[in-house]
Amino acid sequence: MSLGKIIGRCSETGFIYTGAGNCPKNEDYTVALIVTDVNAYYPLDSEEFKDKIQSYVCATNIQRMMPIKNLIQNEASGGEVETNEVGFGGIKPSGLSSFQEIYRVESGDCLYKQLSKYNGRTVRLFRVDAQGYVYGTVVKRGDVNYFAGFEVELYSRVTKGTDKTEKGGIYVNAYYKAGYEEELKNANAVEVGLISIPDGLLGVMLEKGTVGARIIADCSGEDLTSSYEWKADAFINEMGIKPAAVSIDEVSGDLQISPEGSYKIVSAEKLQEIDIFGLEGIGESVSL
Amino acid sequence: MRLTIGNRWIDFSSDVIKRYKSKEKFIEEISSTHKIAEETILKEKLSEFYDFISAKKKKKQ
Numbered sequence: 441m442s443l444g445k446i447i448g449r450c451s452e453t454g455f456i457y458t459g460a461g462n463c464p465k466n467e468d469y470t471v472a473l474i475v476t477d478v479n480a481y482y483p484l485d486s487e488e489f490k491d492k493i494q495s496y497v498c499a500t501n502i503q504r505m506m507p508i509k510n511l512i513q514n515e516a517s518g519g520e521v522e523t524n525e526v527g528f529g530g531i532k533p534s535g536l537s538s539f540q541e542i543y544r545v546e547s548g549d550c551l552y553k554q555l556s557k558y559n560g561r562t563v564r565l566f567r568v569d570a571q572g573y574v575y576g577t578v579v580k581r582g583d584v585n586y587f588a589g590f591e592v593e594l595y596s597r598v599t600k601g602t603d604k605t606e607k608g609g610i611y612v613n614a615y616y617k618a619g620y621e622e623e624l625k626n627a628n629a630v631e632v633g634l635i636s637i638p639d640g641l642l643g644v645m646l647e648k649g650t651v652g653a654r655i656i657a658d659c660s661g662e663d664l665t666s667s668y669e670w671k672a673d674a675f676i677n678e679m680g681i682k683p684a685a686v687s688i689d690e691v692s693g694d695l696q697i698s699p700e701g702s703y704k705i706v707s708a709e710k711l712q713e714i715d716i717f718g719l720e721g722i723g724e725s726v727s728l
Numbered sequence: 729m730r731l732t733i734g735n736r737w738i739d740f741s742s743d744v745i746k747r748y749k750s751k752e753k754f755i756e757e758i759s760s761t762h763k764i765a766e767e768t769i770l771k772e773k774l775s776e777f778y779d780f781i782s783a784k785k786k787k788k789q
Binding site: 670671672673682683684685686687688689690696698699 | 736
């Protein structure tokens with residue numbers, strides 16, 4: 441008798457339950473993506489996840505989520521069963537081929553400039569399907585199970601328009617990692633609802649106007665002064681002190697900030713506290 | 729904290745009263761920058777606003 445055992449895993453499987461139930465859910469096409477750091481983990485409790493999803497977008501730590509909305513096309517490839525045939529052994533499945541998906545995003549060159557910063561980076565990706573479910577996987581760290589995105593390498597590209605009918609577009613290529621099959625076995629979905637999926641942040645800055653200040657989107661230069669209800673708490677000077685008062689000049693539409701000084705717009709986290717969502721102050725202070 | 733006159737407003741930081749040495753200084757400085765109404769009306773409303781906020785603060789203490 442020889443010593444030692446090599447125990448297979450078939451006994452661990454136990455019974456396989458193949459009932460379908462009355463309300464089976466299939467992941468629908470992806471309408472939004474949420475990019476996170478590769479080491480970002482979230483609560484598995486669906487209520488807690490739903491409650492906190494908006495705050496994760498503004499988080500100043502590793503848990504920050506970066507949603508990409510306005511997806512208009514998914515194109516998947518790979519993920520097929522791979523087989524091999526050696527000698528007279530017949531065909532044997534050996535696993536899934538590597539999976540990649542290309543997401544077309546309806547947006548402009550400014551978004552591309554931001555997304556290209558991910559190129560070649562390994563991140564995690566939550567997929568939001570057309571029914572408002574956030575799909576990811578379960579990872580175990582220590583004794584705790586967490587909800588996390590699928591591990592992917594991202595690479596974005598932009599195309600220009602070619603004629604009157606073919607407009608340019610942004611394509612986000614997601615190359616899923618070798619562990620994707622395992623991630624799918626541990627897949628988890630939380631029904632957040634499409635209306636509750638937060639918007640990605642837009643970087644905004646102050647610019648000197650005719651008599652006061654304007655709020656301008658970084659890159660596009662879009663003027664957002666009249667698009668939000670600005671409050672004194674939205675600004676700080678170089679010492680971190682808020683202005684005493686803010687109003688809108690009737691003639692120019694400029695923001696009047698007093699006392700005079702150099703100001704900038706606060707972080708997304710602070711803006712959210714005064715009900716301004718989807719923006720984050722960037723750039724240096726501007727003398728007003 | 730917001731003072732609204734008609735459809736125009738001035739938004740104040742929560743510590744605005746503390747920043748000015750006197751009510752007169754507050755009215756003078758705010759009304760010179762934030763001209764959201766005719767001067768006399770604006771000064772009158774700023775005065776009422778100052779009194780209201782000061783009373784509120786005292787009550788809290």
